Amino acid sequence: MNSWKTQLIQTCPDTTFRENESLAHHTTVGIGGPAELFCIVTSKDECTKVLQAAVGLKIPTTVLGWGANTLIADRGIAGLVIKNTASEIRVLTEQPTASSATAIDARWKAATSDSRMPQFQDIDYDENDAERVVVDVDAGAALPVLIQQLVQRGITGLQWFTKIPASLGGAVVNNIHGGTHYISEFIASVTVLDASGTTQTLSADQLEFGYDYSRFHHSNEFILSVRLQLFRGDQQRAQQVITDWSRQKQKQPARSLGCVFQNISVEEQAQLSLPTPSIGYLVDQKLHLAGLRIGDAEISQQHAAFIVNTGAATATDYLELLKRIHAAVKVKFGISLKPEIFFKGFKPEELAFITQL
Template sequence: MQLENIEILENHSLAPYAYTQAGGLVDYLAIPKSIHELKVLVNWAKELGMPVQVFGRLSNLIVRNGGLRGLSILLHDLRDVVVDQNKIVASAGADLIWVTEQAFEHGLSGLEWGAGIPGSVGGAVFMNAGAYGGQVDMVVSSVTALMPDGTLQNFEKKALEFGYRKSVFQSNGGIIISATFELQPDSCTAIRTRMDKNNFKRANKQPLNYPSNGSVFKRPEGYFAGKLIMDSKLQGVRRGGVEVSKKHAGFMVNIAHGTGNDYEDLIHYVQKTVYEKFGVHLETEVRIMGER
């Protein structure tokens, strides 16, 4: 169906768009090409009383087999990146990896930790993503969001309420539109060296040859999730087509057409086993949504 020339897909699978290559059907799916189209879609859903879910690259999400009700919006096409002196303003749908490359090309340091992180700018801000000693709250100075009342609002750093894998957008209903990164000048050679070093670590430690969400669990205080899972002898354990990676215990990989339910079942089994052995509850870093 069409809404002001915006294509809306009905009963459409999220699996082809997700890094896990798993996920059920959504009632409606749309990919806006502008903020105006995003507003039109949100208003349309509101008028019909439908819930709205907004996603970036679906790199940190598990959607159960029963799928999602209402309208799901992917911000793939909102991906502008503008460099202005030591600042980069990136739209929510821009790939974080692409933003790190733009920083490198302009001799701007501070995003090297994100060189190999899959996902969008919006998703990275939403969960305060980070790796190798860096994270979003160290470099983002402001964020623009579409609020539930239909207005665009600018959030300065203090108002973003960043925490470990947290931001204010997990509770205020705002849809992230763009983020401003404030970086520091440095030589391109030094920046590339740091990016290459991080990507080398990823390639050697992470199972990049299989679909996955990356790190499944948050780091429990005083422990490392991957080590707890490894010490629980859970590497190689499977539920359906999803397996605890033999290369990195903190990852779960889709090795045989696994489903969202397979991921969730394996997560619960790992949580139960680690708690029984070590008394530590592993909290998921990935989001789990949808109906069983």
């Protein structure tokens, strides 16, 4: 065994490490080669300890949450991969500061006008008059479980994100959207471990939230926990949203990574006189690519913004379909689509199509 592995294992005796763990088992799409070294951490303290040891030993480290938004190369990931399942919830008594939510690009809102997608406006409502409550949650918490646990305790606000496969940390990294809401509306601050191994707390206005974007796209920090500003709201109404929205979200293909590209901007939509900025609409109705297969990877016929693994698809198959969509949109509409997923373990030249085309 390499010396860095031996040293890490000795420094963290309470954590179980595995060599060459298949990461396909840890992604929703079921694709991904092995992690050179892998562990699952179950508490914030354990996560901090392993991360600090890895920083000290200069081991390249990747954190995975639910694995719902990450395409992992067939060759796998070098260094250490940590799957974070730390999920403690701490309800605080202090009053939150006023929300610092900023206005974010409206293209997600407009996308719901695609009549084949779940419609959100019928169940949306405003909770801002309700009493506020502040909750600290570890970043590995499974979002669907967290939402249910909070609502059962009378704490509402996150019901809009029902059925989104995500860890809370992953949800913050990509500022997930549910209907007309972004999770950034509910974030007060985030505690991170930075590249020097130091923990620090960042307030919401330092997080650079945007459409599918936050500072964690470039900062190389690990999110340990998230402070949420929620409501003592209408428990029954929130539960009804969970029920209704779950039913609608079931239409989305689960063995996937969600939408693979961001929707086009409202300006691009207007320029092209399209009825919606939805990528699913472009791919299906304008390019007629739904159902296109490479190996076992297929552009979903149910929702053409998703690429599904119908059996034993490889990352190479998946990436090739991504390239086909990217190239077709560029040729027909002159637009360079931005991926909505993360790539791990790929060489820069394998991803060059994203910037070159």
